[in-house]
Each structure stands twice: as C-alpha cells, then as structure tokens.
Amino acid sequence: MEFFDNHKKLFGTAFGLFAGLTIVVAVLPAINNQRRNVPLMNAVPLSxxxxxxxxxxxxxxxxxxxxxxxxxxxxxxxxxxxxxxxxxxxxxxxxxxxxxxxxxxxxxxxxxxxxxxxxxxxxxxxxxxxxxxxxxxxxxxxxxxxxxxxxxxxxxxxxxxxxxxxxxxxxxxxxxxxxxxxxxxxxxxxxxLKQLPLPSGMPSPNFLYKKETKTNAAGTTSKLPDGASLYTTNCQSCHQPNGEGMKGAFPALKGSPIVNGDDLELYVNIIMNGYQVPRPEYATMPAVGTNANLSPEDVTAIINHEKTSWGNNAKTVTVDQVKKIMDNIKITPKN
Amino acid sequence: MNNANIFSQSGILILLFLVAIPVVAAAIILIIKARAFTIRYLKRKEQEKFYMGLKNMSPEEVQQLEQRKKELEFSLSNNELSGNTMPSDTRGLVNNINHKEDLRFISSKKKGQQRPSIDPHLSKLILWFLGCSVFWLLLGTSVGEYLGIKFTAPDIDHFSWLSFGRLRPVHTNMVFWGWASLAMVGLCYYVVPRVSNVPINSIKKGYYTLYLMNASVIIGSIFLMAGINNGGGEYREYIWPVMGLFGLGIIISLINFLRTIAKRATKEIYVSNWYIIAAMMFLLTIAFVAYWPSWQNGLGETIVQGYYMHQGVGMWFMLLNLGLMYYFLPQQLNKPIYSYSLGILAFWTQILFYTLIGTHHFIFSAIPWWLQTVAIVGSAGMVIPVVAGTTNFLMTFNGSWKKLSTSYTLPFYLIGIIFYFVGSLQGTAEAFRFTNLIWHFTDFTVAHSHLTMYGIISFMLWAFFYTIVPRLTGKEPPHITVGAHFWLALIGLLFYTIPLMIGSTMRGLMWLDGKPFIDTVSFMAPFWLWRAIGGTLMWLSHILFAYNFYVMVKSREEFPIPTTPSEILKAKQALA
CATH class of the missing domain: 1.10.760.10 (Cytochrome c-like domain)
Incomplete structure (x- = not known):
C-alpha cells in the first residue's frame, strides 16, 4: 500500500495517533485537575x-x-x-x-x-x-x-x-x-501529615469492598475481636510487644496500676483521648482510640488483652461496661 | 556504630553465604585467568627455544626431515577406484563435521553465520554501545543485588549515599537508561541501515548519542545518591536537565535513522523500522510531557506519572524490542516472519490500547474514576497486540523447533517470547479492580516488573547480542558459558519472582483481613530471602554474560608452534 511505503505519512500517522491519545488521557485530565486544584478550607501550608x-x-x-x-x-x-x-x-x-x-x-x-x-x-x-x-x-x-x-x-x-x-x-x-x-x-x-476533617456538608467518599461482618448463625452477640492483634496494630509501637514500654519515654503496661486497677473510666479515657503522664520525661499519648475509630468491642478486647498479658492478672471487663463509659465520653467534646 | 549483635545468627550466615557466592566466583575467575597467563608465558618460552634449535639445525637433519616428510606425505592417488573425477566440496557445503571419537560433555551448537561484512567503523560504534550497556548491566544489577540484601539485613551499612531510598532509583534508572536503552539503540544502528539496504546516514552522530546517554546515566546516578531527585515519581527520578541529555541523544539518533530510512533502497519500509522509529518518537513525547518544567500541580503530577511510567516501559522498551525481534528472529531462523499483517495489527493496537493504561497504577486513588476505568479497559485491550505478537513469533518458530537444540541463541529468543506473553498478560490481570485490591502496594509489582523488564527485555536483548556480536567480530563465545548464563538467568529469575508473587499475594490477603501491619512485614522475610537468592543467581549470570561479551570482542595473541614436518620446513624457510 502506498500509505505504508511513505515514511512521512506512516510515521506522521503513528505519531499523531499517539500524541492525540496522550492529550486525551494525560495532558487534558492533568490540566483540568490542576485548574480545579483547590485545597480544603481548613488546610494550612507546611511550616x-x-x-x-x-x-x-x-x-x-x-x-x-x-x-x-x-x-x-x-x-x-x-x-x-x-x-x-x-x-x-x-x-x-x-x-x-x-x-x-x-x-x-x-x-x-x-x-x-x-x-x-x-x-x-x-x-x-x-x-x-x-x-x-x-x-x-x-x-x-x-x-x-x-x-x-x-x-x-x-x-x-x-x-x-x-x-x-x-x-x-x-x-x-x-x-x-x-x-x-x-x-x-x-x-x-x-x-x-494529618488527614483533615471534611467541611460539614461535603460528602466523604465511601470505603468500598467492605469486609462482611461475621455474625454467627445463632444470632447471639459475636465474640470479641482479637485483642492481641489490635494491641499490635494500635499500641505495640510504643508500649512494646512485652508490655514494658521504653525506659524514659513510654510507660510500662506490665504491672501498671491503671491497667491492673479498677478505674475503668480513666483507662477507657486514656485509650480514647490520650494522656499526659504527670512526669516530664514521658511522651504525650495521642488519642489512639478516637484516631483509629475503635469500637467498644475493640477497646474491650484491648483492655482485656492488657489486663491478662505479661504477668498481669486483673479482672477482665465486659463490652457493656466499656460502652457505657464511651457513650459518656462522646458527650464531652474532645480537647 | 557497632550493631553486629542485632543480627540474628542465621541472618549473618545467610548474608555471608550471599556475599560469599560472588567472592568465590570472582576468586575462581581470577585463578583461571592466572593459569591462562602462565600457560601463555610458558608457550612463548617454548616457542623461543624451538626457534633457537631451528637455527642450529644441521644439513643432515634437514635432509632427514625432507625424507620423512616425503614418506609421511606418501599416499595413494585416491582415484584407484573412482577414476580421475575428484570428489570435491567447491561450494563449502560440508561443514561442522563431528568426529565420533571426541568425548563431548557439552553438546556443540551451531556457529554463528558469517554475514555480508559491515562497515568496520559502524561495527565499532555498535560494539561501543553494547559494551557500555554491558557495563551498566553489571553495575546496575550489583546495586539491585545489594538492595535485595538490605531487605534481609537492613543495618548492613549506614551511609547516606547507600541508603535504600536513594539506591533504589539508582538501580532502576541504571538498568533502564543504561543497560537496556544503550543496548537497544546500539542494535538499532545495526538493524535500521540493514533493512533499509543503505549505509547509515552518519556514524559520527551515533557517537554523540552514545556520549549523551552515558553522561545522563552517570550524572543522574550521582545526583540520586547525593539526594538530588525529581520528587519521587518512579523512573522519573532524574531531574529534567539530566533526562534532557538522554532525550537529546535520542533526538540525534532519531534524525539519523529517519535520514537513513528516507534514502532507503527498498520500496517498502520493513516493519522493524516502524517499531523502532515509533518507539523513539514516543519516548521523546513521553519525556517532553512528563518533564516540561512548569506544570503538574497537585494530582496533575499523579496523572502524568501514571502515563509516563507505563508508556516508558511499553512504548519505549517493549515497542523497540518488538521491532528488533521482527528483524532478528526471522534472521536467526533463516525464514521470513510468519505474518507481516499480524505485525502491523499488533503495531496499531499497541498504540491504541497501551497509551490508555497508565493510570492503572493509581486505581482506588483520588484521581478521577472514569480515568481509572479507561485504564482498566485499555489493559484488557492489550490482550490483542500481545496475542498477535506472540502468535506471530511462535508461528515463525514453528517447523524450526529442532534448531533449538543446536543453537545457543534461540533459547534466549524463545524465553523472551514466552515471558512476553506471560508478563504482559499478568499486567492485564493486575489491572482489574479486585486483583488490584490484593496486589497493589505489595512486592507483586516488583515481581511483575522483573518478569517483564528482565524476562522479556533482557532475554531478548541477550538473544540479539549473541546473534550479532559474532557477526561483527567473527568470534564466538564459549558455548559452556553461554549455556551457564542462560540457565542461571532463567532459574534466578524464577527464584526471584515466584516466591515474591506468592508472598505478596498472601500479604495482600493479610491486609484485607485487617492483620497488624508489622506482622505482614515479618511474614515477608522468607520471601525476601528467596528474592535475594534468585537475585544472586541473576547477578552471576551477568558476570558470565560480560565474560562472553569480552571473549567475543577481545582479539588475542596466538603462539602457534609448528609440529608437522611441512610446517617445520615452512617455518625454517621463513626464517632463512
């Protein structure tokens, strides 16, 4: 075919096709995005x-x-x-x-x-x-x-x-x-690096591919989640796998009066809203529970894990007890 | 800082084992080299001694030799039975004769074919391109090997210039722009004029490209280690002035090739040149779009990044290698390509679908959902060019399978083609939303990129190397080291990719299951170890490859010592 034997036409066409597609799938979407590039109202530039x-x-x-x-x-x-x-x-x-x-x-x-x-x-x-x-x-x-x-x-x-x-x-x-x-x-x-809350009225996209919640056939309340696993995800990087914390930075949970004691309200409050240990060398604990959106079941599982690990041997608590405290905490606004 | 105690005992042993392999290999090579040197020295001495004796030879001895020569050379006239018609092989049809009494441990493969001679100046340019690419392969994969070890021993060093985050792009960019790209452009300098049936437009311009591309890789690598990079998009880590050098080199060669094609002696443009010219034009387009230094704020950067990184691999490396394949495979099989039309179909569909698929690296991210869907559709469309290409190559192979066992180049071709099919379709599979859910962000991507950039591109390039370098220099590599290169590379690649794919699939499932993140890190440890072992085998194969290349290129001094009476007499005559 004449078209294929003419290098100008052939290479010109190939280039045109590629450049055209490039404009459609890369250049225009990028420009479009750049033009509508508006930060959230509460966004602050980096210090x-x-x-x-x-x-x-x-x-x-x-x-x-x-x-x-x-x-x-x-x-x-x-x-x-x-x-x-x-x-x-x-x-x-x-x-x-x-x-x-x-x-x-x-x-x-x-x-x-x-x-x-x-x-x-x-x-x-x-x-x-x-x-x-x-x-x-x-x-x-x-x-x-x-x-x-x-x-x-x-x-x-x-x-x-x-x-x-x-x-x-x-x-x-x-x-x-x-x-x-x-x-x-x-x-x-x-x-x-913090995710900003969306301004009220602005819908957040949904999380897709949700995990099916496991309810057992009998319809009874399902068992508590795995406390050890939740501890690893949320607590371990400071309080360490052995519950001993880090000397001079993160308090030990092993033998801790709060973990082993009876003041459940303080305990739940620390997990949900963080804590400043009244000693200057210790770091401030962030609001782990609120940040990770932990449910009463999760918090109960963590508490019970901590109460029964590393030689701790305190009485475990129930979801209802924790839920009641968490409902109260929610009424008082954070900070 | 002394951190030796933090390695677990087995960690140290494994590391030592890994490090020992290349060290032992290097020692063996050193011993072999030293031995060869000694032997050559002794031979030369022996030769000198022989000539001393030759000078003092008495006339009686000469007469004796004459007599003996006559006796030895006595033979029947050979036409006692057949008459005066002499059998002869005037056209040199009988070749490659096997002697039954030879004990053969290695099956002997066919010699490379002698081809019409290439302009020695062009041949030198091509060898420079190929030689530089071999150097970058060795250095780049040594860096890669070291990075693989770092997954097993993160405290192996504490130098900022060698830290993981800085070295990783050094490895990827060096094998991309150094090894594969230089080799490809060098091979183009062979193919483009050959299929156009005219000499290359300018050899000098080829050298400009060679310098510019090398300069880009050298400066880019140093910058990356010093912490100067472009802001983190993969394969876009060189800053634009550095990549500009590379682009300039490609522009010069593109013009050079276009001028050669414009002067072609053939009417039609062979399909190889379609692919080669298109690949070079597209690379320049991609680099221009991605590097233009005044745009891409916010997510614009991500959209362009998805486009850039995937067009880089698909429109530069893959397209150009396919072009080379359309020339070299029929050459090596000594038959035409199965279907020219399939090659053309693959060409246009590759442009149509491949251009769309970039954003499949950012599925479920904040970039527009429609763009993600287009990318997924494009990825599925890639089945067409891949199947067309693979069919074309395999059908060309068909009927010549028996050649596989007698050739040391064809196995590389076949593996390259097989990985072309497997690797490309794996890419399609990864793009679907559900598989992306499991595999994205895991080492599956790393396995995939090695399966493709190594299994497809590098294997094809090796096939082309072993095909043309003997034609350019007239020297063949030792068959045993070519075989060892092939097997080490292939087995190494499998050890590298398969465990990584298994491990990362399971890691993805653990994430899906909500397991603690750090548990999924320690879970990967054995798979990372396998990756390091596979990587070591691959790395060893490159040393053998470099050795083979050296043998093919290096000219050697020889020390012939006359042994038969006629040779001795001839030497005596020459002396007098």
Whole structure:
C-alpha cells in the first residue's frame, strides 16, 4: 500500500495517533485537575521546618516504601478516617524550577502509609528514636536507620533534643546522641501529615469492598475481636510487644496500676483521648482510640488483652461496661 | 556504630553465604585467568627455544626431515577406484563435521553465520554501545543485588549515599537508561541501515548519542545518591536537565535513522523500522510531557506519572524490542516472519490500547474514576497486540523447533517470547479492580516488573547480542558459558519472582483481613530471602554474560608452534 511505503505519512500517522491519545488521557485530565486544584478550607501550608523536612523526605527516597494515599477500599481504613480526595494534594505544587511536584502518593507499601501519621504517632521522642534506629523501637522493622541525621556530643546544650538510645543499640557511643536540625525538620514534616476533617456538608467518599461482618448463625452477640492483634496494630509501637514500654519515654503496661486497677473510666479515657503522664520525661499519648475509630468491642478486647498479658492478672471487663463509659465520653467534646 | 549483635545468627550466615557466592566466583575467575597467563608465558618460552634449535639445525637433519616428510606425505592417488573425477566440496557445503571419537560433555551448537561484512567503523560504534550497556548491566544489577540484601539485613551499612531510598532509583534508572536503552539503540544502528539496504546516514552522530546517554546515566546516578531527585515519581527520578541529555541523544539518533530510512533502497519500509522509529518518537513525547518544567500541580503530577511510567516501559522498551525481534528472529531462523499483517495489527493496537493504561497504577486513588476505568479497559485491550505478537513469533518458530537444540541463541529468543506473553498478560490481570485490591502496594509489582523488564527485555536483548556480536567480530563465545548464563538467568529469575508473587499475594490477603501491619512485614522475610537468592543467581549470570561479551570482542595473541614436518620446513624457510 502506498500509505505504508511513505515514511512521512506512516510515521506522521503513528505519531499523531499517539500524541492525540496522550492529550486525551494525560495532558487534558492533568490540566483540568490542576485548574480545579483547590485545597480544603481548613488546610494550612507546611511550616518552614516541615517544608525543610519534606525536602529531606524526598531526597532520601522515603516514597520508595511509604505511600501517602488512603484508597477508597475498606482495607485502607487503618490508614485514615476517610479516603483521600484530590483536594488533599492541592497544596503540592512544583518544588522549584529543577524539581517536579512531589505529591508522594507512592506505589509501594513496604512500610506503613503516612497520610495520617501525624495523628497516629505524634510523639517527637518516638519519631526521633525510630529514625535513629527503627529496630530499637519496632523490633521487626526493616526500615533503614538514619544515624547521619544525628550527632554525638559530650553534653546536651539548652535547646538541643537528646535521643535516649537503648543499651542494645548504644554500643560504641560514648557521649550523648542529639538530633540535628535535619532530624527535627523531618519529624516536623511527619507530624504535619494529618488527614483533615471534611467541611460539614461535603460528602466523604465511601470505603468500598467492605469486609462482611461475621455474625454467627445463632444470632447471639459475636465474640470479641482479637485483642492481641489490635494491641499490635494500635499500641505495640510504643508500649512494646512485652508490655514494658521504653525506659524514659513510654510507660510500662506490665504491672501498671491503671491497667491492673479498677478505674475503668480513666483507662477507657486514656485509650480514647490520650494522656499526659504527670512526669516530664514521658511522651504525650495521642488519642489512639478516637484516631483509629475503635469500637467498644475493640477497646474491650484491648483492655482485656492488657489486663491478662505479661504477668498481669486483673479482672477482665465486659463490652457493656466499656460502652457505657464511651457513650459518656462522646458527650464531652474532645480537647 | 557497632550493631553486629542485632543480627540474628542465621541472618549473618545467610548474608555471608550471599556475599560469599560472588567472592568465590570472582576468586575462581581470577585463578583461571592466572593459569591462562602462565600457560601463555610458558608457550612463548617454548616457542623461543624451538626457534633457537631451528637455527642450529644441521644439513643432515634437514635432509632427514625432507625424507620423512616425503614418506609421511606418501599416499595413494585416491582415484584407484573412482577414476580421475575428484570428489570435491567447491561450494563449502560440508561443514561442522563431528568426529565420533571426541568425548563431548557439552553438546556443540551451531556457529554463528558469517554475514555480508559491515562497515568496520559502524561495527565499532555498535560494539561501543553494547559494551557500555554491558557495563551498566553489571553495575546496575550489583546495586539491585545489594538492595535485595538490605531487605534481609537492613543495618548492613549506614551511609547516606547507600541508603535504600536513594539506591533504589539508582538501580532502576541504571538498568533502564543504561543497560537496556544503550543496548537497544546500539542494535538499532545495526538493524535500521540493514533493512533499509543503505549505509547509515552518519556514524559520527551515533557517537554523540552514545556520549549523551552515558553522561545522563552517570550524572543522574550521582545526583540520586547525593539526594538530588525529581520528587519521587518512579523512573522519573532524574531531574529534567539530566533526562534532557538522554532525550537529546535520542533526538540525534532519531534524525539519523529517519535520514537513513528516507534514502532507503527498498520500496517498502520493513516493519522493524516502524517499531523502532515509533518507539523513539514516543519516548521523546513521553519525556517532553512528563518533564516540561512548569506544570503538574497537585494530582496533575499523579496523572502524568501514571502515563509516563507505563508508556516508558511499553512504548519505549517493549515497542523497540518488538521491532528488533521482527528483524532478528526471522534472521536467526533463516525464514521470513510468519505474518507481516499480524505485525502491523499488533503495531496499531499497541498504540491504541497501551497509551490508555497508565493510570492503572493509581486505581482506588483520588484521581478521577472514569480515568481509572479507561485504564482498566485499555489493559484488557492489550490482550490483542500481545496475542498477535506472540502468535506471530511462535508461528515463525514453528517447523524450526529442532534448531533449538543446536543453537545457543534461540533459547534466549524463545524465553523472551514466552515471558512476553506471560508478563504482559499478568499486567492485564493486575489491572482489574479486585486483583488490584490484593496486589497493589505489595512486592507483586516488583515481581511483575522483573518478569517483564528482565524476562522479556533482557532475554531478548541477550538473544540479539549473541546473534550479532559474532557477526561483527567473527568470534564466538564459549558455548559452556553461554549455556551457564542462560540457565542461571532463567532459574534466578524464577527464584526471584515466584516466591515474591506468592508472598505478596498472601500479604495482600493479610491486609484485607485487617492483620497488624508489622506482622505482614515479618511474614515477608522468607520471601525476601528467596528474592535475594534468585537475585544472586541473576547477578552471576551477568558476570558470565560480560565474560562472553569480552571473549567475543577481545582479539588475542596466538603462539602457534609448528609440529608437522611441512610446517617445520615452512617455518625454517621463513626464517632463512
């Protein structure tokens, strides 16, 4: 055919087809999205520190293992209270003339999603130690350690933040470990990653592919969820698998008067709304229960797990007791 | 910092084992090299000694040799029975004669065919492209191997330049833009003028492309390790000025090829050139769209990223390799392609469907739902070009299966074609919403990209290497090391991908089941170990490949020592 034997016509057509499709599936949708790129009303730009931290996050390729997107599927519920929407990424613009926009949505989840990590793990002490040596705080982690973001000094000056390294990882350290500005900025960025509540009236997309709730045939109330598993997901990274916490940072649950005592209202309140231990060296506990949207069944399972593990041997509680307290808590607004 | 105590005992052993393999291999190679050197030295000494003796030879000895030569050369006239008509092989039809008394441990394969000679200058350019690509393959996969080890031993080093997040893009970009791309462009310099039946327009421009592409990979890799990157889109980690060098190199060669094709001596444009020119035009389009430095705010970046990363693999690597396949496979089988029309159908359908599928990397994300659906439909449509291509190649193979056992190149072709089918259809399967639910974000994607970029692209490229390098240099690689390269690469790839696919499927199911995240990390440990073992085998195969390439390219000094009387006499004559 004449058409196929004319290189100008042939290659011109192939190029035209490809370029046309490119415009339809990539260029126009991207431009369209960019034009309607409006952040949520309550969105705040990154602070100077957090912006510097984001640069470090990009430079070190953290996106290779950490996503920042809560998909609209039920299994992603653990990473945020609602699916991510386009407006969540609207504040991301080109970094500069040399570097592209970094929405950092990611394609691999070798490590946890970070969309809402600022709510889930706000503690600076936890984040710093975790950056210095992830395995010091999450034993099974395979995340790289970032010791070059820290400095060894003889004594800690005012304004410097010390990282207490557990003995196991402190070999060869003679002085004290302090965080550099880089480390503090990176943590500031992680702390800034919070899912914003949608303005009232704006519908949130639903989570799809919901797990079927298991009710047994007899119709009786189903058994409590697995407390050990919930503990691993929500509590373990601070209070540790052995319930002993971290010396000087996170209190032990083993032998704890609150866990083993009878003040259930205080106990439930701590899980739902967080806690400031009245000792300065301890980190503030975030509102784990509220953030993770734990149900009374979940909270009961966690409490009973903690009351009966690591040598603790206290009386377990029932869902009804916990539910009553949680209903009361809900009336009093947070903060 | 001393963290040795935190490795579990078995972790250290495994790591040592992994590290020991390449070290032992290197030691063996070193010993072999040293031995060869000694032997060559002794031979030279022996030769010198022989010539000393030759000088002092007495006339009687010479006479004796003459006499003996005569005796030895006595033979019947060979026409006692047949008369005066001599049997002869004037057209050189009898070749490759097997001697029954040889003990053969390795079945001997056919020699590469001698082809019409290529301009030695062009041949040198092509060998430079291929040589550089071999270097990037070795370096790039060494980095990959190290990354695989890091999954098993995260505290193996604490240098910022070698940390996982920085090295990962170094590995992917180096094997993409260094290994595969340089090899492909080099092979194009062989194919484009050959199927156009004219000399290449300019050899000098080829060198510009060579320099620019290499510069891009060198600078890009250093930048990535120093923490300078483009903001995290996969395969788009080089910043635009660095990728600009690469693009400029492609522009220069594209113009060079277009001018060659415009001058072609054939009326029609062979289908290989369709694929090759299209791939180069599309790569430039993709890079232009994705790198233009003044747009892509918010989700615009993600939409372009989905488009870019998938068009990069499908419209550059895959399309160009298919073009090369349409030339090399018929060449190597010595028969025409089964169906020219199927090749054309595959060409247009690939453009039509492949362009649409980019956003299937962001299914269930915040990008528009209709765009996700288009991507899924496009992924399903990809069945057409893939089946058309595979059928075409396999039907070309059909009737020549027996050649498989006597060729050292055809197994690479066949495996490449098989993975083309398997890997591409696996991609289609991954795009569906439910499978995406389980597999997305897991290492399944990593397994898939190795099955395709390695199983398809690298195997095809190796097939082409072993086909043309002997034609360019006239030297064959040792069959045993080609065989070892093939088997190590194939078994390594299977060890790498299969456990990873099993493990990540189960990990996805655990996520679906709401299991604690950290439990799914420790669950993957054995699968990551298998990946490291498979990766080591693959890496070893590349060392053998590099050795084979070296043998095919390197010219060697020889030390012939005359042994038969006629040779000795000839040498004596030459001396006098």
């Amino acid at each position: 100077k520190e957090a912006a510097a931290g984001k640069d470090l996050f990009i430079a070190n390729g953290c996106v290779a293992c950490h996503t920042q997107q809560v998909r609209d599927v039920d299994m992603d519920k653990v990473w945020g209270s609602r699916p991510s929407i386009a407006a969540d990424y609207a504040l991301n613009t080109r970094l500069d003339f040399w570097r592209n926009t970094a929405t950092l949505m990611g394609t691999e989840r070798t490590g946890p999603d970070l969309s809402d990590v600022g709510n889930r793990q706000p503690s600076q002490a936890w984040n710093l130690l975790h950056l210095y040596q992830p395995r010091a705080i999450v034993e099974k982690s395979i995340m790289p350690a970032y010791p070059w973001l820290f400095k060894e000094v003889d004594s800690v000056q005012k304004g410097e933040v010390e990282v207490i390294v557990p003995d196991k990882y402190a070999k060869g350290i003679h002085g004290k470990i302090i965080a550099t500005t880089d480390a503090l900025n990176l943590v500031a960025y992680l702390q800034s």
